[in-house]
Amino acid sequence: MPSPKDNELLTTLTEAELDELATFLESDAAPIQSMDISMLHGFLTAQLVGPxxxxxxTWFGLVWGERGEKPEWESRAQQERIEGLILRVYNHLTDELNAEPPSFTPLVYLDQERNLDIVQQWCYGFMLGTSLNxxxxxxxxxxxxxxxLISPILDCSDEEAREQAEAAGEDxxxxxxxxxxxxxxxxxxxxxxxxxxTEARASHSTRGSRTRH
Structure with a gap:
């Protein structure tokens, strides 16, 4: 697997490249348990904002599901292409979060009839990301x-919580x-x-080391 910091992986995906990745994730070549593009985005976000x-x-294999399956690659070149696109999403997220102010935007679907964002898959991915640690x-x-901060994401991804909210009349x-x-x-x-x-722990550790004799 290429390093996520390789220079060619630092460029932002075009809309066409994002569509290419989304199409592959939902194609017959990908395992049936593979994440879709929104779930992948939530999953990668959790890797970058957590402890x-x-x-x-550590996490790349889970993109294809939790059963250890692999895509049916047409060629080594296709594998490198798709894996590279995933790592570029990861790097773009890093750039968004490091921007001042942060420019993070979740990658979600749209209910065109009601013009409402659909974020459930993104939340599934985020909570799966937290479960790794x-x-x-x-x-x-x-x-x-x-x-x-996390409760709404958890509730959105949890079927029982969704059923309870719906029963209570929530839209x-x-x-x-x-x-x-x-x-x-x-x-x-x-x-x-x-x-x-992290900064508080580092500060405490530094103060502690200075008091030793």
Whole structure:
């Protein structure tokens, strides 16, 4: 697998390239359990805003599902092409999150009849991303105030929570649309939470080392 920092992987995908990746993910060549493009975007986002950035070798196989299946590549060139597109999405997300101010935008579908964003698949991907490091994410999950940032994403991805909300009369389509609109602010805030914890630990460690004799 190419390094995510290789120069040729640092360019932003064109609309045509994004369509190419989306089409492959839903093609017969990809395993049936493969992520679609929106789920992939949520999954990669979780890797970049969480307690630690896991190396691609740790998570890349899950793009094709949890059964360890692989795509039916036509050639080595096709494999390198598709894997390269995935890593370019990852790098573009990094650039969006590092921008000042962050320019993050979730990649979601659109209900054309109601002109509402559909964010469920994105949320599935994000929560799957957090599940790769449950111990790392635990402080946030146990923090009542911070958990409010993730709760809507969790509820959107959880079928039981969706059924309960629908039974209570909530318009799930409107809920998803509102959540999609909130994510450009929520996601950088989640990232800031972990950055502040990391900085606090580093500061505490430095002070501790200075007091030793």
């Amino acid at each position: 630690e950035e896991l190396p691609p070798d 449950p111990r790392g994410w635990k402080p946030m999950m146990d923090d009542e105030e911070a958990m409010q 799930l389509a409107q809920f998803e649309h509102d959540l999609a609109a909130a994510l450009p602010e929520v996601i950088p805030t989640i990232r800031e939470y972990w950055q502040e914890r």
